[in-house]
Amino acid sequence: MLEIENIIFPANLGEALATVRGIPGSVVLGGCGYLRLGSRKIRTAIDLARLGLDKIVETADTVEIGAMVTLRDVETDALTVGLAGGVLAKSVENIVGVQLRKCVTLGGSVAGRYPFSDPITALMAVDAELLFHGRGVISLQDYLEGKWGRDILVKIIVPKRQWIAAFTSVRKSVTDYAVLNCAVSKSGQDYRVVVGSRPSRALRVTTAENFLRENGLTKKSAVRAGELAAESLQFGDNPRGSGEYRKKICPVLVKRALLEVLDAA
Ligand SMILES: Cc1cc2nc3c(=O)[nH]c(=O)nc-3n(C[C@H](O)[C@H](O)[C@H](O)COP(=O)(O)OP(=O)(O)OC[C@H]3O[C@@H](n4cnc5c(N)ncnc54)[C@H](O)[C@@H]3O)c2cc1C
Missing domain, CATH: 3.30.390.50 (CO dehydrogenase flavoprotein, C-terminal domain)
Structure with a gap:
């Protein structure tokens, strides 16, 4: 069973980053889907739910998916469905069921670097980049290959090419x-x-x-x-x-x- 002793709702990304870097053993929560599979005790959990990271936004050159966007939104939102033939939306449609996909997040899927991940495979095929609050923008590929310190994933950025x-x-x-x-x-x-x-x-x-x-x-x-x-x-x-x-x-x-x-x- 997952036990959380203390839960913090940071008021902004700066506070979230200071907490994850300042409190040893603190854990960022996405949708908690994977975290709760294990039996562990979290002293301090950092809930990003109040930071407005649940939006999918189009700019002139990119589609930007907030870290707290659920896999269900990735699957159904017009922007992701229309992105590169819907490759990302299609990659999540077999993940368990709608109920789970309505809870778990794209940010958690990417930050967790799960080797079985379906959306990571799709995102690599469209050269996705990641914005972390501390280290800035890095490519998904670099993130998967490197060793990085504790940070807050803010959004996943997909360049709009004619994919x-x-x-x-x-x-x-x-x-x-x-x-x-x-x-x-x-x-x-x-x-x-x-x-x-x-x-x-x-x-x-x-x-x-x-x-x-x-x-x-x-x-x-x-x-x-x-x-x-x-x-x-x-x-x-x-x-x-x-x-x-x-x-x-x-x-x-x-x-x-x-x-x-x-x-x-
Ligand atoms: C039963 C089951 C079956 C699954 N099957 C599949 C499958 O077939 N294919 C597939 O691709 N996935 C599968 N998944 C994984 C699922 O899709 C999610 O990827 C997974 O649950 C993580 O998302 P989450 O939002 O729940 O993250 P959490 O479990 O909350 O977090 C995961 C990790 O990411 C960290 N984290 C979360 N958000 C951030 C952030 N913004 N910044 C920094 N760190 C962060 C957390 O600290 C934690 O280490 C499955 C999950 C379950 C429970």
């Missing part, structure tokens, strides 16, 4: 964690191929991306890009599937996603 994108996953049952997930995108002759839940974290497959840039996207090149992804990545075992199985389904998922993009292009 055509698609998300695919294999799950043992519709609402289970993905055995493997994949997101691809095309913007002009620029491609992203991302595979996650391997079961380790999502990675871009630059061999496949370069191949597509050099050869263009066709039915044939989609097949080869899938093979390159399977050859380039490492896959491991977990209770949802073996590394060997993941390696076998990887080309199929990548190809399916690329063919979706080809159809939409």
